[in-house]
Amino acid sequence: MIAEIVAVGSELVTGQALDTNSQWLSKALGELGVSVHFHTTIGDDLDENIEAFRIARNRADLVITSGGLGPTQDDLTRESLARLQGVALVENADCLAAISAMFARRNRSMPDRNKVQALIPEGADPLPNSCGTAPGVWMKTPERATFACLPGVPNELRAMFEEQVAPRLKGMGLGGRVIVHRKINLFGRGESDVEALALDLTARGRKPEVGITVSEATISFRIVSEGATEAEARDLMEPTAAIIYERFANLIVGEGTDDVVDALIHQLKRTDSTIAVAESCSGGLIAHSITSIPDVSPYFPGGVVSYSNRAKIDLLGVAPELLASHGAVSPEVAEAMAAGVREKFRSTIGLSITGIAGPKGGTAEKPVGLVYMGLATADGVESRRLDLGAEQPRDIIQRRSAKNAMNWARLRLQGVV
Amino acid sequence: MIAEIVAVGSELVTGQALDTNSQWLSKALGELGVSVHFHTTIGDDLDENIEAFRIARNRADLVITSGGLGPTQDDLTRESLARLQGVALVENADCLAAISAMFARRNRSMPDRNKVQALIPEGADPLPNSCGTAPGVWMKTPERATFACLPGVPNELRAMFEEQVAPRLKGMGLGGRVIVHRKINLFGRGESDVEALALDLTARGRKPEVGITVSEATISFRIVSEGATEAEARDLMEPTAAIIYERFANLIVGEGTDDVVDALIHQLKRTDSTIAVAESCSGGLIAHSITSIPDVSPYFPGGVVSYSNRAKIDLLGVAPELLASHGAVSPEVAEAMAAGVREKFRSTIGLSITGIAGPKGGTAEKPVGLVYMGLATADGVESRRLDLGAEQPRDIIQRRSAKNAMNWARLRLQGVV
Numbered sequence: 001m002i003a004e005i006v007a008v009g010s011e012l013v014t015g016q017a018l019d020t021n022s023q024w025l026s027k028a029l030g031e032l033g034v035s036v037h038f039h040t041t042i043g044d045d046l047d048e049n050i051e052a053f054r055i056a057r058n059r060a061d062l063v064i065t066s067g068g069l070g071p072t073q074d075d076l077t078r079e080s081l082a083r084l085q086g087v088a089l090v091e092n093a094d095c096l097a098a099i100s101a102m103f104a105r106r107n108r109s110m111p112d113r114n115k116v117q118a119l120i121p122e123g124a125d126p127l128p129n130s131c132g133t134a135p136g137v138w139m140k141t142p143e144r145a146t147f148a149c150l151p152g153v154p155n156e157l158r159a160m161f162e163e164q165v166a167p168r169l170k171g172m173g174l175g176g177r178v179i180v181h182r183k184i185n186l187f188g189r190g191e192s193d194v195e196a197l198a199l200d201l202t203a204r205g206r207k208p209e210v211g212i213t214v215s216e217a218t219i220s221f222r223i224v225s226e227g228a229t230e231a232e233a234r235d236l237m238e239p240t241a242a243i244i245y246e247r248f249a250n251l252i253v254g255e256g257t258d259d260v261v262d263a264l265i266h267q268l269k270r271t272d273s274t275i276a277v278a279e280s281c282s283g284g285l286i287a288h289s290i291t292s293i294p295d296v297s298p299y300f301p302g303g304v305v306s307y308s309n310r311a312k313i314d315l316l317g318v319a320p321e322l323l324a325s326h327g328a329v330s331p332e333v334a335e336a337m338a339a340g341v342r343e344k345f346r347s348t349i350g351l352s353i354t355g356i357a358g359p360k361g362g363t364a365e366k367p368v369g370l371v372y373m374g375l376a377t378a379d380g381v382e383s384r385r386l387d388l389g390a391e392q393p394r395d396i397i398q399r400r401s402a403k404n405a406m407n408w409a410r411l412r413l414q415g416v417v
Numbered sequence: 418m419i420a421e422i423v424a425v426g427s428e429l430v431t432g433q434a435l436d437t438n439s440q441w442l443s444k445a446l447g448e449l450g451v452s453v454h455f456h457t458t459i460g461d462d463l464d465e466n467i468e469a470f471r472i473a474r475n476r477a478d479l480v481i482t483s484g485g486l487g488p489t490q491d492d493l494t495r496e497s498l499a500r501l502q503g504v505a506l507v508e509n510a511d512c513l514a515a516i517s518a519m520f521a522r523r524n525r526s527m528p529d530r531n532k533v534q535a536l537i538p539e540g541a542d543p544l545p546n547s548c549g550t551a552p553g554v555w556m557k558t559p560e561r562a563t564f565a566c567l568p569g570v571p572n573e574l575r576a577m578f579e580e581q582v583a584p585r586l587k588g589m590g591l592g593g594r595v596i597v598h599r600k601i602n603l604f605g606r607g608e609s610d611v612e613a614l615a616l617d618l619t620a621r622g623r624k625p626e627v628g629i630t631v632s633e634a635t636i637s638f639r640i641v642s643e644g645a646t647e648a649e650a651r652d653l654m655e656p657t658a659a660i661i662y663e664r665f666a667n668l669i670v671g672e673g674t675d676d677v678v679d680a681l682i683h684q685l686k687r688t689d690s691t692i693a694v695a696e697s698c699s700g701g702l703i704a705h706s707i708t709s710i711p712d713v714s715p716y717f718p719g720g721v722v723s724y725s726n727r728a729k730i731d732l733l734g735v736a737p738e739l740l741a742s743h744g745a746v747s748p749e750v751a752e753a754m755a756a757g758v759r760e761k762f763r764s765t766i767g768l769s770i771t772g773i774a775g776p777k778g779g780t781a782e783k784p785v786g787l788v789y790m791g792l793a794t795a796d797g798v799e800s801r802r803l804d805l806g807a808e809q810p811r812d813i814i815q816r817r818s819a820k821n822a823m824n825w826a827r828l829r830l831q832g833v834v
Contacts, residue, residue, distance in 0.1 A: 013453045014596075015443030016628075016639070018435075022458070026432030036430050037465060041439070041456035048454060055472060181433060192488045192528040202490050211461065212489055213428050214570075222433060277722075283708025284701035287722040291700025294776055294811055302728040304721055305694075305704040311719040311762060315732065345728060359711055387523050391547055393572055394711055 003029055003036045004060035004145075006052055008068035008077055009152060010043035021066040021157055028161055032169055033177035033226070034062060044068070049080035057084070057145040064165070067152030069134035071113040077149050078137065082121040085141060089119040095126045095135045102133050127164040132156040138168065146172075180233040182223045184244050186251040187260050187407050194219050197247060201240065208237045217400055218259050250416045253407070261289040264406045267413035268299040275409060276345030277303035278316055278337040280328065281355040281371060285402040301345040306337065316340030329354050331372050331383035338374030339381045350376035351409050355386070357397045362390055371401040375408055384408065420446055420453045421477035421562075423469055425485035425494055426569060427460035438483040438567075438574055445578055449586055450595045451479060461485070466497035474501070474562040481582070484569030486551040488530045494566050495554065499538040502558060506536040512543045512552045519550050544581040549573040555585065563589075597650040599640045601661050603668040604677050604824055611636050614664060618657065625654045633816055635676055667833050670824075678706040681823045684830035685716040692826060693762030694720035695733055695754040697745065697771040698788060702819040718762040723754065733757030746771050748789050748800035755791030756798045767793035768826050772803070774814045779807060788818040792825055801825065 005025050011017040019041060026036040038060065042052045049068070056063040068077030082089045095118035103110040117134050120126050127136030129151060137149040148165050150157045186194060191214045195202065198221070201210040208225035221244050227233030245252060253263035268275060277286045287303040290296055304315045309328055312318040318336040326332045334354050342350025355371030362368035369388035374381060386404055388397045411417040422442050428434040436458060443453040455477065459469045466485070473480040485494030499506045513535035520527040534551050537543050544553030546568060554566040565582045567574045603611060608631045612619065615638070618627040625642035638661050644650030662669060670680035685692060694703045704720040707713055721732045726745055729735040734757040735750060743749045751771050759767025772788030779785035786805040791798060803821055805814050828834040 007456075012440075013443060013456060014447055015440045015445075015453070016598075016641070018437065018440045019456075020435065023429075023432045023435045026430060028432075030431055036432070037460060037462070038469070039424075039430060039436075039456070039458035043454060045454070051476075052455070059468075181431070183433070190525065190528070192530045195489045196528055196530055199490070204490065211427055211491055213426075213434070214487075215434075222428065224431070279701075279704075281708075284696075284704030284720065284722065285708075287696075287701030287724075288705045291698075291722070291724065292812060292815070294774075297724055301725040302722040302732070303701065303724075304732070305701065305708070305719040307704075307708065307714055307720075308718040308762075315719070315721070315761060344732060345725075357711075389519075389523055391522075393548070395709060396548075396572060398709070 001034050001061045002059070003034050003062040003064065004038040004040065004056040005036060006056055006063060006065040007039070007041045007152075008044070008049065008065060009041075010074070012041050013043045021152065021154060024154070024158065025064055025066070025161065028166070029064075030179045030181065032166060033179050034169065035179065044074035044076055046076050046080060046083075049076050050084050053080055053084045053147075057141055057143050057147075060145050062169070063145045063147045065147065065149045066157055069117065069136065069149060069151045071111070071117055071133070078116075078119055078121065081124070081137065081139060081147060081149065085121060085123075085139070087122040090122050091115070091118050092120045092126050092135075095120065098128060098135065099133050127160055129156055129160055130163060131159050136160050136164065138164070177226050177228065178230045178233050180225050180227070180230060180237065182225075182237055182241060182255065184221045184223070184241065184255050185253050185258060186219045186221070186248050187217065187253050187403065188251050189219070191219055194248070194251075198244075201243065208240055210240060217403060218253070250411065250414065253410070260403045260406045260410065261293065264410040264413075265290065265293055265296055265299065267410050271413050273348035273413060274299050274301055274345075275349040275351060276301055276341045276347040278341035278350065278352040278374075279303060279305050280307060280312070280337070280353060281357040282353045282398050282402045282405070283307065285398055286351065286353070286406060289402060289406065301347055304341055304344070312337060316344065327366070329356055329366050329370060329372060331374075331385065334372035334374035334383040335376070335381045336374075338376035338383075342376040348377065349409055349412070350374070350381075351405055353401050353405050355397070355401055357394045358390070358392075359394060368392075369397055371397070371404075373401070373405045373408060375412060377412065418451050418478045419476070420451050420479040420481065421455040421457065421473040422453060423473055423480060423482040424456070424458045424569075425461070425466060425482060426458075427491070429458050430460045438569065438571060441571070441575065442481055442483070442578065444598070445583070446481075447596045448598065449583060451586065461491035461493055463493050463497060463500075466493050467501050470497055470501045470564075474558055474560050474564075477562050479586070480562045480564045482564065482566045483574055486534065486553065486566060486568045488528070488534050488550070495533075495536055495538065498541070498554065498556060498564060498566065502538060502540075502556070504539040507539050508532070508535050509537045509543050509552070512537065515545060515552065516550045544577055546573055546577055547580060548576050553577050553581065555581070594643050594645065595647045595650050597642050597644070597647060597654065599642070599654055599658060599672065601638045601640070601658065601672050602670050602675060603636045603638075603665050604634065604670050604820065605668050606636070608636055611665070615661075618660065625657055627657060634820060635670070667828065667831065670827070677820045677823045677827065678710065681827040681830075682707065682710055682713055682716065684827050688830050690765035690830060691716050691718055691762075692766040692768060693718055693758045693764040695758035695767065695769040695791075696720060696722050697724060697729070697754070697769075698774040699770045699815050699819045699822075700724065702815055703768065703770070703823060706819060706823065718764055721758055721761070729754060733761065744783070746773055746783050746787060746789060748802065751789035751791035751800040752793070752798045753791075755793035755800075759793040765794065766826055766829070767791070767798075768822055770818050770822050772814070772818055774811045775807070775809075776811060785809075786814055788814070790818070790822045790825060792829060794829070
């Protein structure tokens with residue numbers, strides 16, 4: 001079963017508002033075993049609505065629309081569907097009673113305009129709205145698709161989907177197959193390198209399907225599996241997940257929303273270690289990433305954002321001569337910062353970053369994107385260089401350097417580097 | 418001129434990721450006077466891509482696609498466009514050289530797979546990518562639409578739109594009305610309070626149109642104005658903006674993307690002051706916010722993330738007795754942290770935060786959401802209490818407390834509090 005989601009609203013196509021309903025509906029349908037192939041967004045224009053509904057009707061088995069069910073003149077979903085199917089709009093007595101009752105409960109009289117919300121295309125069923133005035137519409141077409149028209153207000157849409165649409169889909173026997181997703185996240189190699197090692201997995205037509213996506217240098221394998229039950233769908237993806245774990249081993253930082261910081265904290269807990277951070281160009285981003293996770297205080301005493309040279313000297317004990325002879329962005333200063341913060345916070349690991357995040361401040365010798373990371377442990381202190389690219393924006397350089405530094409510490413705690 | 422935006426990616430239609438590119442592009446096109454009528458989202462399927470491109474080609478003058486330009490097997494935009502137009506994909510020497518150079522700058526060798534990114538449909542022009550490897554595609558069709566294919570990575574897409582697409586669109590001599598948006602941002606009052614003071618501005622049918630949105634406790638007035646030229650549209654919104662500035666005065670932190678941190682930095686520059694921060698529950702978020710802005714080093718020597726009590730004592734000079742008698746989350750400790758960080762960094766202002774971000778760690782006396790902020794200047798030190806709500810998630814408490822603290826410092830520098 002193929003589904004299309006059609007979001008209606010001029011505020012969406014003009015970019016004044018962000019459509020989050022389509023994403024929510026896609027996830028909810030996927031969990032029921034319905035595969036969404038298309039999202040379409042259109043403005044409040046009758047002809048364009050009818051045309052979009054026509055395209056959807058012919059390429060999908062299920063069309064879910066959001067929005068356009070309100071009482072105002074630019075709410076066109078009811079009329080568009082009726083015109084497309086060549087039927088009249090008829091007043092539904094139950095809907096009218098429900099809308100009146102909703103106003104009565106709020107101690108308001110029903111404005112005349114709200115009566116149009118009780119109009120339903122002939123041959124369609126109304127979908128009761130438990131959170132607002134606009135009833136939805138459920139309509140089978142002789143062509144291909146069944147339409148479910150839902151309100152655009154997110155909480156009304158979600159309630160109507162769960163209370164009215166999901167049971168109908170299950171009743172149609174469409175929910176027989178279950179689709180399950182799994183996302184395994186890697187960090188430390190380029191996307192094309194990773195893909196070259198996984199061409200067998202990502203080949204078109206393979207079951208279960210495997211895709212690769214990249215977000216902030218974290219590469220994700222997304223496995224999509226289908227089965228008669230959730231357990232079966234999960235079992236079917238197990239061998240594929242096992243291949244990924246075997247092949248990418250230490251690159252893997254976690255699943256789902258887990259990223260490098262989660263893997264670092266996992267390793268700190270596993271080894272009962274603490275980490276302190278000295279940040280120059282990343283400006284507190286590592287500390288913020290770590291403290292965004294609850295209950296890390298036993299593993300994270302804190303950090304210093306040493307943005308000025310003075311702060312590197314006063315708070316981290318970096319020798320002024322080192323700064324004078326090598327500059328703040330140098331392996332020597334990165335190492336002194338890491339060793340200094342480890343000592344000040346009495347932590348197992350001291351981690352540091354110093355670099356040029358740009359957009360200004362780069363030179364031929366030390367361009368924007370040049371970053372040194374320092375790692376201090378009981379065994380001594382080391383540094384590493386990153387070249388993140390002078391063309392990269394400041395926030396990318398900051399986030400990429402923070403991630404690389406955390407990943408280095410994570411791998412050290414794992415005993416890999 | 419009618420435009421359609423086509424977002425490509427299975428992670429989008431399945432709901433695993435949220436498409437924000439289409440909204441951004443719609444806004445950017447609106448500012449150029451191009452009216453977006455359709456958004457379409459499709460997965461990584463060749464036939465469906467070709468069909469969606471065909472529909473778009475016939476109903477829009479401009480089709481902007483995002484995504485599907487990467488080096489992997491499921492990147493199908495180049496091939497889809499070539500097949501739709503019945504032309505071959507040919508290797509573009511300039512693109513290949515640019516991709517190789519990008520890898521060389523990062524001291525990496527180019528994987529073979531990335532060569533496919535230099536393939537361009539015959540008769541199309543490549544669009545250089547200043548932030549990544551994937552070149553875009555600009556292709557006029559004999560049917561109706563001109564295609565602009567952009568990468569899916571948001572910062573690459575935005576840079577390519579501004580550097581390559583916008584100039585070409587202007588060169589095409591876009592006629593018609595220009596729509597201009599202006600966004601004025603406030604912080605420090607509740608949304609309903611602000612709304613109650615602006616009912617005359619937000620009334621339906623008013624020209625120019627004014628809407629209120631809220632994001633992370635920053636309230637924005639969005640003015641939308643239309644004119645024959647950009648200058649005319651801007652002139653028409655001027656009186657409305659003047660009313661907002663008069664009525665909300667010191668609550669206003671800036672326009673566009675400007676928020677509390679930008680207002681703080683503006684005041685630091687204006688008064689030639691420096692600020693140092695001592696962060697406990699906000700965990701580096703203030704430092705990260707400040708250092709996300711370029712060129713702040715003259716005004717921000719740095720900060721301490723004093724997550725443990727030990728760090729508060731060792732790095733900020735907080736008296737152990739204070740911690741023992743009042744606890745880390747207390748006005749006394751907030752003040753000692755602010756005074757301590759000001760002294761350590763020799764800054765004009767010392768700003769501190771200590772609180773309970775949750776979800777655990779709250780008590781009846783000191784619930785989750787209780788935060789104390791400290792502000793130290795040459796005139797002395799003060800503290801303020803925030804009750805952000807025990808039901809709020811951790812990230813909201815962290816962000817809300819960081820914003821409130823920065824806003825306090827901003828108002829102090831303005832001489833308002």
